[in-house]
Amino acid sequence: MKITIELTYKTPKKTEAFFKSEEMAVGEALLIAEDLERSGRAHHITFVDNYDTTWKMKDLRKYLTGLEKEPHNLTVYFDGGFEIENRKSGLGCAIYYEQNGKSMRLRKNAKVEELATNNEAEYAALYLAIQELEMLDVKNLPVTFSGDSQVVIKQLNEEWPTMDDVLLNWAERIDEKLEQMGITPSFELITRKDNREADRLATQALNGVEVTSTIDRHEKRGQ
Known part of the structure; x- marks a missing residue:
């Protein structure tokens, strides 16, 4: 807020x-x-x-x-990968937030087979991140969503029209979910280099490596 x-x-x-x-x-x-x-x-x-x-x-x-007791100061990184040969997708997201005076990081990925394009995988990765926010019980807060997909970021910022019906459906699902949770989103376009953590999670998902983790970043640096 x-x-x-x-x-x-x-x-x-x-x-x-x-x-x-x-x-x-x-x-x-x-x-x-x-x-x-x-x-x-x-x-x-x-x-x-x-x-x-x-x-x-x-x-x-x-x-x-x-x-202070709830997750806040949230920044979400997301990325989706798509293998056209076998039509499989890897989704990855990393969520940075503060809670109880700690700096936390949540990482999650998933492998899915029902998607048809890389752009759809990018939207699905963002939706995966929003589902993770819902599991954290994030409500009525501003959240920054950062990704390297120009299509997703510019369409959600209404800079580009959403002509594809499949992508339009994803955009509407995302808008509806964010409104339901009371989240005020900011969609930020970043470089692939700055999004390498989410990219790596998506690649790991495609390779069959499942990641679900939450850590205190300060404790990790102290080890």
Whole structure:
């Protein structure tokens, strides 16, 4: 969730002005608001989220405390591979998130046989990632989805039309699922190099290597 800070600033000579910040993360907004409050010159501090809901500082603190227990600050990488010779597809996704003060990474892949093209495999990999988010009980949060498929990213960003009925069906399924979960998506086009983790997972799936893992990234680095 992104929010803006709204407040009235009052000088020692009682001159007043209304200020509204740019959008920022909840934690950043609280830090700034608390600092302004300590100055003694900021009054009527409120916060407004992207759904135009107004929050008081105490309510936002409670929200942030509860949020720490749930997955948040989510970035998803996805990739799909397709072997035209045997019409098999490999799907891969890596989900990075924070929970209970830890930096977590979930990796998942799958091998499927009912798909017909590489573009369809890319859409299916994204849908696999969304299903994993659902299993994590991710709801009502912004999520960044990163992939190297221009077709998928540009179609979901409505930069390209979706003319193919099969891909249109996938796009509609994805939109419906995200809306059902209350997820506000950002679709980001990245290079194949930057997407190598998801690409490797998709390739492993095609080679019959199944991956399902969740780790604390800090613990892994400490080993």
